[in-house]
Amino acid sequence: MRRFVETTRELGLSLLPSILAFVSASLVAALLVSFFNHSPILVLRTIWQGAFGDVYSLSETLLKATPLVCTGLAVALAFRAGVWNIGAEGQFIAGAMTVTVFGVSATNLFSPLLWLIMTGCVFLSGAVLGMVVGWLREKRGVSEVISTIMLNAIALQFLSYALHGPLQEIARNYPQSDRLADVARLPQLWPGTRLHTGVLIVVLLAVTLWVILFRLPLGFRLRVIGQNSRAARFAGIKVSRHIAIALALSGGVAAIGGAIEVAGVTGRLYENISPGYGYTGIAVAMLGRLHPLGVLPAAFLFGALESGARALQRNLGISPVLAEVIQGMVILFVVLYETRWFRERLTKYVTFLNNDPK
Amino acid sequence: MVVEKVPISSSVRAIRLQGIQKHFGSIQALAGVDLTLQAGEVHALLGENGAGKSTLMKILCGLYRPDAGAIYFDNHPVKIDSPAVAMQLGLGFVQQHFSLVDNLTVTENIVLGAQSRFFYSPAALQQQVQTFINTNGFALEAAAPVSALGVGEKQRVEIIKALYRQAKFIVFDEPTSVLAPQEIAMLFATIRRLQAEGKGIIFITHKLDEVLQISNRLTILRAGKNVVTLDAGSATAENLAYMMIGEIIPPAPANYHNLTGARSVLLQVKNLQIQNERRHFAVNDISFELAAGEILGVAGVDGSGQHELAEAIMGLRQPEAGMIQWKISLLKKKKTLFDRRRLGFVPPDRSSEAFVSDFSVAENFMLERSDDDEFRCAGFLAAAKIDDRTKSVIENFNVVCKGPEQKLRELSGGNQQKFLLGRALSTNPEVLVAMNPTWGVDVAATAAIHTRLRHMQKRGGAILLFSTDLEEIYALCDRFFVIHAGRLMGWATATTSATQVGLWMTGRPSASIR
Numbered sequence: 001m002r003r004f005v006e007t008t009r010e011l012g013l014s015l016l017p018s019i020l021a022f023v024s025a026s027l028v029a030a031l032l033v034s035f036f037n038h039s040p041i042l043v044l045r046t047i048w049q050g051a052f053g054d055v056y057s058l059s060e061t062l063l064k065a066t067p068l069v070c071t072g073l074a075v076a077l078a079f080r081a082g083v084w085n086i087g088a089e090g091q092f093i094a095g096a097m098t099v100t101v102f103g104v105s106a107t108n109l110f111s112p113l114l115w116l117i118m119t120g121c122v123f124l125s126g127a128v129l130g131m132v133v134g135w136l137r138e139k140r141g142v143s144e145v146i147s148t149i150m151l152n153a154i155a156l157q158f159l160s161y162a163l164h165g166p167l168q169e170i171a172r173n174y175p176q177s178d179r180l181a182d183v184a185r186l187p188q189l190w191p192g193t194r195l196h197t198g199v200l201i202v203v204l205l206a207v208t209l210w211v212i213l214f215r216l217p218l219g220f221r222l223r224v225i226g227q228n229s230r231a232a233r234f235a236g237i238k239v240s241r242h243i244a245i246a247l248a249l250s251g252g253v254a255a256i257g258g259a260i261e262v263a264g265v266t267g268r269l270y271e272n273i274s275p276g277y278g279y280t281g282i283a284v285a286m287l288g289r290l291h292p293l294g295v296l297p298a299a300f301l302f303g304a305l306e307s308g309a310r311a312l313q314r315n316l317g318i319s320p321v322l323a324e325v326i327q328g329m330v331i332l333f334v335v336l337y338e339t340r341w342f343r344e345r346l347t348k349y350v351t352f353l354n355n356d357p358k
Numbered sequence: 359m360v361v362e363k364v365p366i367s368s369s370v371r372a373i374r375l376q377g378i379q380k381h382f383g384s385i386q387a388l389a390g391v392d393l394t395l396q397a398g399e400v401h402a403l404l405g406e407n408g409a410g411k412s413t414l415m416k417i418l419c420g421l422y423r424p425d426a427g428a429i430y431f432d433n434h435p436v437k438i439d440s441p442a443v444a445m446q447l448g449l450g451f452v453q454q455h456f457s458l459v460d461n462l463t464v465t466e467n468i469v470l471g472a473q474s475r476f477f478y479s480p481a482a483l484q485q486q487v488q489t490f491i492n493t494n495g496f497a498l499e500a501a502a503p504v505s506a507l508g509v510g511e512k513q514r515v516e517i518i519k520a521l522y523r524q525a526k527f528i529v530f531d532e533p534t535s536v537l538a539p540q541e542i543a544m545l546f547a548t549i550r551r552l553q554a555e556g557k558g559i560i561f562i563t564h565k566l567d568e569v570l571q572i573s574n575r576l577t578i579l580r581a582g583k584n585v586v587t588l589d590a591g592s593a594t595a596e597n598l599a600y601m602m603i604g605e606i607i608p609p610a611p612a613n614y615h616n617l618t619g620a621r622s623v624l625l626q627v628k629n630l631q632i633q634n635e636r637r638h639f640a641v642n643d644i645s646f647e648l649a650a651g652e653i654l655g656v657a658g659v660d661g662s663g664q665h666e667l668a669e670a671i672m673g674l675r676q677p678e679a680g681m682i683q684w685k686i687s688l689l690k691k692k693k694t695l696f697d698r699r700r701l702g703f704v705p706p707d708r709s710s711e712a713f714v715s716d717f718s719v720a721e722n723f724m725l726e727r728s729d730d731d732e733f734r735c736a737g738f739l740a741a742a743k744i745d746d747r748t749k750s751v752i753e754n755f756n757v758v759c760k761g762p763e764q765k766l767r768e769l770s771g772g773n774q775q776k777f778l779l780g781r782a783l784s785t786n787p788e789v790l791v792a793m794n795p796t797w798g799v800d801v802a803a804t805a806a807i808h809t810r811l812r813h814m815q816k817r818g819g820a821i822l823l824f825s826t827d828l829e830e831i832y833a834l835c836d837r838f839f840v841i842h843a844g845r846l847m848g849w850a851t852a853t854t855s856a857t858q859v860g861l862w863m864t865g866r867p868s869a870s871i872r
Contacts, residue, residue: 217728227714234711235726
């Protein structure tokens, strides 16, 4: 427990540039809207109200953050082992499809055992995609960036096919699935809101990944590979096998995100079940400093942006696309604050302030 | 120092380096080196690893700034603060590792950086480069992609690149180390032609035969100082080897083991052949036996095949032919990998091969042993246990650090090395493969490490010691062999003269032994 507290404190410190980046991006965005005759203060306040104003807003923020936690965790985990998983999008879709297959067919037979099997299959659906990437990388030297992007396209098209074919609703009106049986849905967490138990699941998932990465020998080896794969090889660690494991784990986590989204929020599968959660997950992972516990606040902030943007549209008629503009700028600022140039300036400035005789 | 003006390279008769000094932290790489290179001569630069050859050349090509000393073109002082300035001054460099873009053509590689116009006609340019190549007497197709060229041809592209930038003085850094014998002959013909055209050539090498064959004059560096500059005609391989390596005082014979007693052989290597990534034979037909209670040395200049040999023995590299046979099993239970508790390994490069610099000392301690039951508690890493064991290594090996939590990269190089040895020896391994175990370590720590190695030997452990430091080999090893270009040149003991060993290290087969 002492260690846990220590790492969280350390993490808090290392998150400082991220927080700084978030604030900077919001300010620049406010400046941008002021060019279009909106009051920047009003815009920022509306975002704030929309994200945290009341219980309902807060619940919506958490709801939006939930899938981002999963994809963010997936990206962060892979990156810790030194590989880029751009494929969280496809793995997310795979998980969403798998849960739908179970949810529409198994109706009232659901038991704890079936839940277990379903969860296992969801995880496996993403893990298999991840392992394909690992296999291509090890055997054929295919860059994981390329193969994950390609697999995203495949997953997306496969989803479209399924929704026009085998998984389409019985009424055959729209390209969407039937509703999941009630037993396959995630229970409500807070009456009167859409908040579901998936929120708790993803927090648990983040802690689990933290334990794997920082407390288990497997995670230790993954981190060694991510930091110095040559040293890992010299230390007798089987590098490519471990990278495949990391990609599989990463894929599985992203798939669970997809399943939670269907079983917790939408209740059925649509073609645009993911408005780019997999890609936003990359930003979330970066903002969270590629740390499983850092991903939680990062996803929360991005969720807040999403629900804040809804309020912008509702109340001021500003397009919610503004949220995406802010997201993009957050990443630019994180990258900027990471540069040595900036860090040197910052430390110089801080020491200058400390030495000021006044 | 004031730069008067950039002298026109074609009229410069000589480059003079005077009193060049360079420190890296507490280590003095160059302690006042003088060197004069005349136009129209081939000047060989000789020295062991760490003698300061590369540092001197990096100063000449503008990659390092000297701490003291000056460079003169004829009598103009010049300040070379970037490779671009070196190029403008008419200095060309043919590096050991080529700086070519593989998927561009020969023409594109040659004009890269020298072509300043925004628009150009590729066809005309190719024509122009082809003419340039032909008039300079090279046989090379300007349109060919560099990826399709052999090593010798790539080197020629590098030479043409230097000439295209109107280099008057060209430095060749171990140019023959990558070449086949017939390519070496072609290179030497090229060098002679350049010399006849009045170019000044610096030729860096370890190989004495080549020095005697190609150079007019030669300078020997040892420990950052120039030992001597002399005419190649007045040198013999024997006195060059002696001057390169210097005097080695054989240590007290008490250290030596009785080789005639009953030997229990632990490792047998027979006719081993290993190809490196460039498909060259890095290790060629090497055989030896390692017995319990001995320190077997492998001497040789860096890059003679030691890395590949060590990696193959550690099971990290697949040999092409021959065999590596262990007489005892050092494998993990049900695993194909070696148990690092019983087979210790000290990789040659601390920062890139032995450690993860951003991890704590404790995490680095368990790098090789993350699946060890000792460090596991119900599947989790037993942090307290790891810290304990790390602390005992820190104490036993006098590693100066704040504790197991400190980041490894905050430790000094010497302390990292002590910790590396401590990590490998902490489990009392039966066999140790150590590469340059005292690299970058001060005298006291070196002595401490040597004591540890002897201690391991006394309790019956076997050590395979790779070292580019001959003094270390002489001080520790019962017997050793010399490796050069992947071949075993000869076996030696403490009574073998350093001159003979030096000849082997530089590629001369034995003429007379002892």
